[in-house]
Amino acid sequence: MSARHFINDPTALVNAALQSVTYTNPSVALDAENKILYRRPVGDRSNNRDEHQVSLISGGGAGHEPSFAAMVGAGLLSAAVSGTIFASPSAEQVRKAIMGRVDTGRGALVVVMNYTGDILNFGMAVEKAKAAGLDVDMVVVADDVGVGRTKGGKVGRRGIAGTVLVQKIAGALAAQGRSLQEVAKVARLVANNLVSVGASLEHVHVPGRAPPDPKSKDGLGFDEVEVGMGIHNEPGSGRAKVQLPELVKTMLSQLLDQSDADRAFLNINSNEVVLLVNNLGGVSPLELGGITAEVVGQLGAQWGIRPVRVLSGTYMTSLNGLGFSISLLNVVNTDIGGPSMIQLLDDPCEATGWAAPIRKETWEAKNEATRDDNTALGGETKSSGLNINAEPMKEALTAGLQAVISVEPDVTRYDTVVGDGDCGIGLKRGAEGILNHLSKTKLTGDVILDLANIVSVVEMDMDGTSGAIYSIFLNALVHSLKTFAPGDATDVKIWTGALKQSCEALSKYTPARPGDRTLVDALYPFVEVLGKTGDLKKAAEASRDAALGTKGMKASLGRTVYIGGSGYEEVPDPGAWGLACFFLGLAGLMPSEEGWDTI
Template structure:
């Protein structure tokens, strides 16, 4: 398994040195794998030290939460391994004064033993120490007592609350009581989509089949409560929330904080979707989400999956969550956006600004009757060739061309006949539809081309064949200007420009319009195939250089496709 490491036996030390290099307020404690705050007051003036930690591999926990207002020290064991007693004791000695230290411990045997023994040793030295054990995993609630459950991502919220209480000067007993109360009102459940790989290992510690997910998976790969089939994000969020809400006995009208946590290999896109669904799931229950965060807060190396944490709130707990901290991994106040949608400004233009009667007349007019079936033919051709376009684009780009052209086709099929009453209006309406439907580069190219062509035909109620050729040439010029490409650069222009030239030449040679269009289609198809021998000099494929040779340009193939689809609809009149 490829990893960005030097020596697997030194990953934790080198990681901590990297963290410290970009966080001026922290430092590595001697030879121990411990990160501590640098700007601590003289021991008699120090507030309660809040210390946490555990095995590494959960980044940004725990080192990312060291800083004023959160942790005083993070004790980092080897990957997925509890830190030693001596390392915990060193952290206590380095950060605690007469006001003592609070140890926030996730409920794992190794952590409880080593942090517990370190606490006893510190007390023997005269340092007051309290321990708070977090056991927020609700997945096994039907099988185990609360005190026997695992501590997982919700622990980060306990870090924040305890750190804020300590920073404002609360006594040790009070900080501990606040932290314990938060832990009792906290529930978390996660899901894994696959396993994770330790540094130095050649493969993941376990694998899930393509048709399997693990509900309730622990943060070290421990088995969950159920292995089941994959489900949509909304169904998965509801499953996790149902267990959390059941454990906390949440009631309508209660206030909570919501944390959606990635396990290390989950894109922000997916976490945002889960956030959306979790927020809606809580809202359906009448539960008020006061604060929310989505991101990676306590990971499991490179495990794909997520967890949802819910913390019951009161005013005191909310104030501690909102308190300032310099910890670099804390995302800040998770203020909710209650109104996430605004209506766009509408500009009255084209057929939509016409009276209803005029729109109806346009939809029944001769141009609409000719143009609508032609556009539908293009749409069906694009849909039929979606897989082909995707394959071509995947070889030299990001593989989204097929999906983009399918969206274009759907836009064409839903374009109202009333928008097709005049040639210039039809081109403008088609360009606007494609602009809205197609993401990436294809949308702007086609929209710009159609808009330029529309302007060329403006005022021509019955454009002749040469007018249409002029409009096509204007469209090609607009694409070249917008993208900075020219024929020979391996783009859609290598099909479109030869088609325009062939059409123009055919008409000048007194060939019929249908014959000239057939020439244009052949020229476009030939031009598209010629791109397979070209080195790309524009667009995303240009990054590949000669590696793109051998495969036709997808954009050029699309042009040949829609030109051919229009062929049966080209008539001399």
């Protein structure tokens, strides 16, 4: 046992924590394979309110408990999907939640925080559900003012603890039988009238990872506080050596000062304001009470705000983060001819994360029903007639995937400098998964059928932002190739046309463009040069040159934006380099100590 954690295996920890929710709330069941917590169906279904209401689905990386898992219950979430610690769940997990673990007769609303991986994975699942004929909408919450407009750039504000207010109000409205359009409208209204900011005395440590270096320049001093720290250890607006009154004054100023052009995201002008003081996980209830008193006191004395509701407790954590966040909701008219935001916030629910009591009737029902029907989770891709010689295709794919695996140490090292260090491992995991698939499955030569099978491997084996981007792009590529079928798949024009359409599809889910220092910097040149020349080798070399050109390029998107520093001057973008290596391998080039040589 470590001095830091009772459970050091992160996988076992997440699985056990999810299972525990079913012990504390008997109305909730767990799909352990997909890390989905969902409301159990009622036996005779005659009084199952879920069938007569919009289903509300949310989720994200583990480590933020009680969000999102313990927010599942009557009057709140219908289902929550969990990733690994601080990593978004895969699109496949989310898709199964939407299409197989909740009722969708009245539609479903997905609420997600503004993090790239979450938006991409949840977004792809939403699009797949729509394609299957379901009525699904998605609301993105971006309430954090800790990173201002200038630093946030295209990424925008992060989603933090205020998200639970969106979930609670939307969940209560859904439970009253309102339409998807009304629930989505009010959820967006709450999200647009919400601001939050956090502060922490130290970074948190993720179980299973090496302990942080106490001498690291990234570590906080004993008397320092990080103002605006994100829920994944991302830095905020700066560090300070202040006592609580001055800290709260700074945080409230960032939330309310309209003269701060970089952070004046919301003008609190309502007569009714809701205050949420959230424990990031490591603050004692005693100390959180003192913090809450300070916040309420300053709101009244300095800003003339007397909240109509004060919520203080643990709603969204950063593991055992030694910090807190403040959220303010500007209560406005919902314009739906019904309950107000306050009434919806007060509405009872049965979710242990909201600290609402579970009715004795629920306990005594001893409901053990589960959802095991997988018939709605997808169909098979049919033969298309767009064919190619299978053996050369397999050899080229194998070479490209082996190239990705061979450069994993470099990609990991680059991502350690400018990211969170998992890019190389994620790419390697995906490449190994596809190679394993190729070793067990004989390719048919039908490129659409073969590619669709590979996409399934990518969706299951790659998580995080890269996995979502590759999954969206490859799904779009399958769809685009279908517009050309049947025919000869050796025609370069077919591939360039389909690749361009796939780039356009990807652009709907990410603002990344060449020059933003992402894998897109390696993707677009490859597609462009392939279209102009029809030469795979020249296209791969263009991708390589563009990837190398990201060295010294300041990031506009991704976690690098929050990390900052000068690391971007030292290494190329990890994702761009990994993709370029795949293209080079695909074209018959492999890395060596002397450079890139023809095989």
